[in-house]
Amino acid sequence: MTDFVIETHQLCKSFKDQPALRGLDLQVPAGSIFGFLGRNGAGKTTTIKTLMGLLRADTGSAHVFGVPVTDADSAAGVRRRIGFVTEDKELYPYMTVEQIIRFTRPFFPDWRRDLEQRYLEMFELPKARKIPDLSKGMRSKLMLLLAIARGAELLILDEPTDGLDPAATEGVLRELVSITSSSGITIFFSSHQLSEVELIADHVGIVDHGRMVVSGCLDDLKARYQRVHVVLESGAEPPVRWPEGAESIHQEGRVVSMLCSHNAEAIVEQARSIPGATVERFPVTLKEIFLEHVRSN
Numbered sequence: 024m025t026d027f028v029i030e031t032h033q034l035c036k037s038f039k040d041q042p043a044l045r046g047l048d049l050q051v052p053a054g055s056i057f058g059f060l061g062r063n064g065a066g067k068t069t070t071i072k073t074l075m076g077l078l079r080a081d082t083g084s085a086h087v088f089g090v091p092v093t094d095a096d097s098a099a100g101v102r103r104r105i106g107f108v109t110e111d112k113e114l115y116p117y118m119t120v121e122q123i124i125r126f127t128r129p130f131f132p133d134w135r136r137d138l139e140q141r142y143l144e145m146f147e148l149p150k151a152r153k154i155p156d157l158s159k160g161m162r163s164k165l166m167l168l169l170a171i172a173r174g175a176e177l178l179i180l181d182e183p184t185d186g187l188d189p190a191a192t193e194g195v196l197r198e199l200v201s202i203t204s205s206s207g208i209t210i211f212f213s214s215h216q217l218s219e220v221e222l223i224a225d226h227v228g229i230v231d232h233g234r235m236v237v238s239g240c241l242d243d244l245k246a247r248y249q250r251v252h253v254v255l256e257s258g259a260e261p262p263v264r265w266p267e268g269a270e271s272i273h274q275e276g277r278v279v280s281m282l283c284s285h286n287a288e289a290i291v292e293q294a295r296s297i298p299g300a301t302v303e304r305f306p307v308t309l310k311e312i313f314l315e316h317v318r319s320n
Contacts (some may be wrong), residue, residue: 028053028088028177028209029074034083035233036069043069045233046083051226056203058115058220058241059213062317067111067213070230071181075107076256087177103131107171108163110181114154120165121150124172128272133174142168145194159186167195171202180212184219196223221309229316236316241309248307249287253279256299266290271315282307282315 029051036044044066051057061067072078073085076092085092090101115123128134143150144163149157157165163186170178178199184192199210200223214220220227221241228238237244251269255261255277265272270285272279283290287304294302 031085058224058227066233106175106178108166131173139172205297250305254301306320
């Protein structure tokens with residue numbers, strides 16, 4: 024049995040000869056909260072639609088629960104194990120909140136009535152209101168209810184907090200952490216809000232131009248990346264070449280600042296070998312790691 028709920032290998036997809044995915048490798052560990060990050064057009068939504076069987080990749084492979092997403096015989100069974108919240112938050116416009124819950128419920132034998140009621144109350148969803156009369160934030164809440172209450176083993180969420188106010192966002196994020204810790208489900212979500220990802224994700228992947236540029240345990244990434252500041256004595260010069268791993272090197276006057284993606288000890292050791300230099304190390308944020316890998320591309 025695989026340790027990864029989602030796994031892709033060299034996934035490629037183009038639209039009218041414009042590549043959206045260029046050999047994407049992705050591994051989402053079972054039981055993780057995986058934040059999927061990238062700029063607009065980086066390939067996030069294409070990846071999600073491919074995993075859900077809404078798009079077919081040109082080349083490469085994608086598996087969910089160890090089953091190829093192209094396996095038509097198993098597709099329906101796999102999708103019953105997934106709760107999906109789309110980016111556009113589209114729902115049947117002629118139904119009310121109560122009607123769409125009643126309509127959805129019979130399709131899922133493991134439907135959780137307790138969670139249905141919990142989120143109706145928590146999200147303050149008006150049962151008699153029709154879908155078009157809901158705000159985008161309310162539609163986001165309703166889709167989360169439909170995704171979670173079905174008893175899913177995997178939640179795939181495309182911008183799940185889009186349209187929510189800060190208080191509602193905090194409540195949704197808290198619930199996602201709670202259901203993962205209590206039920207062991209896996210959450211794979213894309214978001215433009217780096218602060219939200221940093222708050223709840225334990226694994227992240229950064230995609231740019233259809234390729235995975237950074238992926239791994241968030242704590243490991245933040246431990247590996249460091250910010251190093253070197254203050255030189257007047258007249259002193261920094262090395263012509265720093266050790267491998269020194270990136271985004273900037274100098275203003277006597278201060279040299281760099282982001283170390285790895286090999287921090289060797290970089291710091293070289294900095295300290297400069298006569299009279301003062302060297303400081305600082306932790307980095309997910310935002311710094313993200314910008315380092317997408318800013319120049």
